[in-house]
Amino acid sequence: MGRGLKIALQACAVLVVALLVALLGWQVFRTNEGRELAGRVDAGEAPPAPVFDLEDLDGEGSVSLSSLRGKAVVLNFWASWCGPCKDEAPELEAAWQRWRDRDVVVVGINLQDFDTDARRFVDRYGLTYPVLQDREGWTWGRYGLKGLPETWFVNTEGRLVGERFEGPVNAEDLDENIRLALGSEA
Amino acid sequence: MRPLLFLAVLVALAAAGTAAASEEQPTLAELEQEVICPTCHTTLALSSSPIADRMRAFISGRIAAGDTKSEIKSKLVDQFGESVLAAPPKKGFNLLVWLLPLVAVAVAAVVIGLLARRWSRARAPAAADPSSNGRAALDPDLERRLDEELARFDA
Numbered sequence: 001m002g003r004g005l006k007i008a009l010q011a012c013a014v015l016v017v018a019l020l021v022a023l024l025g026w027q028v029f030r031t032n033e034g035r036e037l038a039g040r041v042d043a044g045e046a047p048p049a050p051v052f053d054l055e056d057l058d059g060e061g062s063v064s065l066s067s068l069r070g071k072a073v074v075l076n077f078w079a080s081w082c083g084p085c086k087d088e089a090p091e092l093e094a095a096w097q098r099w100r101d102r103d104v105v106v107v108g109i110n111l112q113d114f115d116t117d118a119r120r121f122v123d124r125y126g127l128t129y130p131v132l133q134d135r136e137g138w139t140w141g142r143y144g145l146k147g148l149p150e151t152w153f154v155n156t157e158g159r160l161v162g163e164r165f166e167g168p169v170n171a172e173d174l175d176e177n178i179r180l181a182l183g184s185e186a
Numbered sequence: 187m188r189p190l191l192f193l194a195v196l197v198a199l200a201a202a203g204t205a206a207a208s209e210e211q212p213t214l215a216e217l218e219q220e221v222i223c224p225t226c227h228t229t230l231a232l233s234s235s236p237i238a239d240r241m242r243a244f245i246s247g248r249i250a251a252g253d254t255k256s257e258i259k260s261k262l263v264d265q266f267g268e269s270v271l272a273a274p275p276k277k278g279f280n281l282l283v284w285l286l287p288l289v290a291v292a293v294a295a296v297v298i299g300l301l302a303r304r305w306s307r308a309r310a311p312a313a314a315d316p317s318s319n320g321r322a323a324l325d326p327d328l329e330r331r332l333d334e335e336l337a338r339f340d341a
Contacts, residue, residue: 005300009297079237081236081237081240082236112224112225112237112266113237113265114240114244114265115265117240135264135265135266135267136267136269137224137266137267137269
């Protein structure tokens with residue numbers, strides 16, 4: 001085997017190994033990024049909320065988080081098969097009705113679900129706030145979700161504030177954190 | 187040789203027939219092995235989560251409706267993304283996952299072949315020397331000294 005060919009083969013092998021290590025590192029970084037975000041919110045920091053642009057449940061339009069800048073956003077991650085999601089759905093709809101005229105928007109993000117089941121859920125609980133479909137589970141990784149439901153609060157500057165709820169959220173917690181996201185005690 | 191070839195053709199035809207039948211008339215058990223539960227990241231066969239139960243019900247419904255395996259998988263991908271498939275589809279970027287191992291095996295075979303050729307060439311000159319009777323030729327200086335020693339011994 002010529003010296004040139006030997007060097008070329010060695011270079012190829014090193015390149016392939018480097019590529020695999022880079023892929024592994026990228027995956028680890030992405031996984032940790034979401035977990036780190038949850039940790040920062042829990043520590044009382046206000047990190048920027050990962051932006052998303054997702055289709056609504058009917059596939060007739062999409063909503064991006066950046067388009068909601070200037071409003072306080074309640075992000076609720078849910079699925080129709082999840083029991084606690086059923087418990088909190090009426091609370092979220094009630095909060096939406098209480099706050100919708102004061103620059104607050106509740107956004108439901110449906111994950112790991114069938115469209116038909118999600119629509120049935122929305123009809124059953126009479127949800128009127130925007131519900132988006134995250135088919136690829138993009139927000140799951142970026143927000144470091146651990147399960148469903150989870151509820152996060154985004155302030156008017158697009159930063160995550162207040163508490164982060166794993167499990168059902170009640171009216172009192174919703175109101176308190178919405179006020180915080182609005183930056184007022186109104 | 188011919189019976190072996192005939193047997194290989196028979197096995198290939200049988201496998202192709204089974205694959206075609208599986209595509210046209212899939213079973214829940216097959217698809218449970220080929221579909222991933224999005225919450226627990228194991229195959230449906232290993233999962234008892236609520237969404238896995240729901241997916242099993244969906245698959246059974248589609249089988250009863252006469253869907254092929256590809257159609258059922260396609261509908262699941264529409265709902266949950268490609269990560270719902272246990273094995274990536276053989277198209278686009280995913281094709282790399284299928285091709286890279288084959289390329290790696292081919293490259294390894296070529297490298298081993300080249301090395302084997304190199305080693306055999308290194309030994310060939312010794313074997314090819316007719317004066318050495320199949321053995322490595324002696325150093326001329328050593329041969330001269332040996333002849334001298336033998337001559338002294340004979341004398």
